[in-house]
Amino acid sequence: MKQYFSELYTGGKSLVEGLGVTMKALFMPIVTVQYPREEIDISPSFRGHIDLILDPEKNSYRCITCGMCEKSCPSDCITVKGEKREGEKKKTLVLFELDFTKCSLCGTCVEVCPVNALEYSKEYNLAAFSREAFHYDILKRLEERIK
């Protein structure tokens, strides 16, 4: 009999307390972000697909076309091609492609690069209707940024 009433008391008390918690929450500010209209800052350690770093001194890429990234890539999704042009000491980069459908964002290419020419982009709004849309021409992206 004693247990019967004590259960009733503790149960009733916890119900009222619970209602108090939700009542308080009802008037607290909203914590969600209304995405298309509001955006939060992306963490600096965010890993998007890779991008060539724009060197401010040269106003161009730092890549020396060594192909280390291509060789080290475990998913085999990077294609780098260089060309020896007359009058220039080093090779010129003519193609830097990333097949993002295969990329696992492991970051080996960024780590292995001897001249530190690669970085992670901050792109996350990635949606497209075809597979080919994710075959990025990284060099073209850099040229667009230079313009």
Add this chain to the structure above:
Amino acid sequence: METISTLPPELIRMVISVIIIISFLFLNAIMMGYAERKIAGHVQRRPGPMEVGSHGILQMIIDGIKLVAKELVVPFNVDRTLFRVAPLLSFTPVILPLLVIPFSEKLQARDLNMGLIFIVTMGSVNVMAILVGGWGSNNKYSMFGAMRAVAQAISYEIPILLSMLAVILMCNTFSLKEIVGAQQKIWFVFLQPVAFLIYVIGGLAETNRAPFDLPEAESELTAGFHTEYSGMGFSLFFLSEYTNMFIVASVATVLFLGGWHGPHLPYGEYLGVVWFLLKVYFLLFLMIMARWTYPRVRFDQLLNFSWKYLVPFSLVNLLITAVIVKL
């Protein structure tokens, strides 16, 4: 104009009040649906519907249009007659109780001298509709939902009736108007707090609302008895759920919270409806808050709670009331 004057005035009065009640019922469902989604959002610290209209105020109207426009799918192998009858059976009886509820001293379609019994009877028909819908769907989820609804309704009807009886003993009438009239000086919630609590808890269970929403427990039974319903079939069940909530809250207002009584207003005979609706929507707000606060009870807990706590307490309460009234 001449044909109208030849009709019996009582008929015209009834038609007008039924039209007003049905339109109010839709309005109430829209407001409640919106309020529920907004409150659910803010309790979980998100804004709720925001897209359609300012702060999503037109969301429920859009949803209503979508439901009306949708096809009413009748699945293969269901009992076609029962399947189609069930939504109507659930919607019709919820209109009738609104006819006898006194919204204010003069705003009442019909003052039956056994109004309370009428409301309770009509409330029980709704359980029939759930059973018919669940049985007719020929689906194990719907069947389970319907069975649970019946077991729940049977065990919770008793404490509700006993708590109503305590009030009836005090004012000696079944007429809702006279019950409100008897609360001129003091509301019955102060004289019968236990009966009020029992009634509200039982009312939550009667309307199949959380934490007693076992007949439509989403995580266990997909959607319970209305799993197979789409379009208008579903929305009639939905409408009847919200109207049932409104009826339960207004009966609680009539029995315990003094109906239309409140601080004096001009044209009090009609504007008493303001106080009435304020009390009703306060109770409905509490019901919504309860839904977003408490987890669903297990089935044995549900029945235990009714038989071990609500029934004995309402019996003792009734006994004490009877003794005091007799003295």
